[in-house]
Amino acid sequence: MAPVSLEGVTVVQHPLIQHKLTIMRDKETSIASFRRLLREIAHLLCYEVTRDLELENIPIDTPMQAMEAPALKGKKLVFASILRAGNGLLEGMLDLVPAARVAHIGIYRDHETLEPVEYYFKAPSNLEDRLVIVVDPMLATANSATAAIDKLKERGANRIRFLCLLAAPEGVERFRNAHPDVPVFTAAIDSHLNEKGYIVPGLGDAGDRMYGTK
Known part of the structure; x- marks a missing residue:
């Protein structure tokens, strides 16, 4: 099934993604299974977010003869993980693109104000010359995602994509x-946010379900 494109938003409706996402939503799914499924879905989402990467032909020698063959063009990609839950997607992304550079952005959501609080930022150099793919499983209020991209732009990033597992309409609107x-x-846009800023029906707190915390 081909991706569905909205204005600035691609919902990847691949059957395998939707099947795995259903299992992740189930509150009875174990921590180990949740973590594994997130990594597997990251493989499939990574395929879509990198679909249009630019290629160039390079000379190589096969066992049979010399040839010109396509390879990724330009500087290495950057995957920027919004800690801590972003690391669940990051691991799957790196399975497919192991040479990618990695940025870590420490931002948590204050559960009283729902506003982002930054505590860590570390990124590769030359962001202005690289495609940066920011990963976080949930686009809920979009406060953390918006703040993270503000920081990346301050450091020179000008080609950025955002990849998540689930999004809320309110978060999509604010982010855009x-x-x-x-x-x-994203793999899905759910119904709405509740009064605590959680996506409904959602899957709960992705970080807690990955790491067994409360």
Whole structure:
């Protein structure tokens, strides 16, 4: 099944993604299974978010003869993980693109104000010359994602994509208003946010379900 494109948003409706996502939503799914499924879905989402990467032909020697063959063009990609839950997607992304550079952005959501609080930022150099793919399983209020991309742009990033597992309509709207130049890739857009800022029906707190915390 081909991806469905909205304005600036691609919902990847591949049957394998949707099947695995259903299992992840189930509150009875174990921590180990949740973590494994997130990594597997990351493989499939990574395929879509990198679909249009530019190629160039390079000379190689096969066992049979010399030839020109396609390879990725330009500087290495950067995967930027919004800690801590972003690491669940990051691991699967690195399975497919092991040479990618990695940025870590430490931002948590204050459960009283729902506002982002930054505590860590470490990124590769020359962000202005690289495609940066920001990963976080949930686009809920979009406060953390918006703040993370603000920081990346301050450091020179100008080609950015955002990849998540689930999104809320409120988060998509806020994110697109804040960063209309940053396309969003997600497996699903759910119904709404509840009064605590959680996606409904959602799957709960992705970080807690990955790491067995409360």
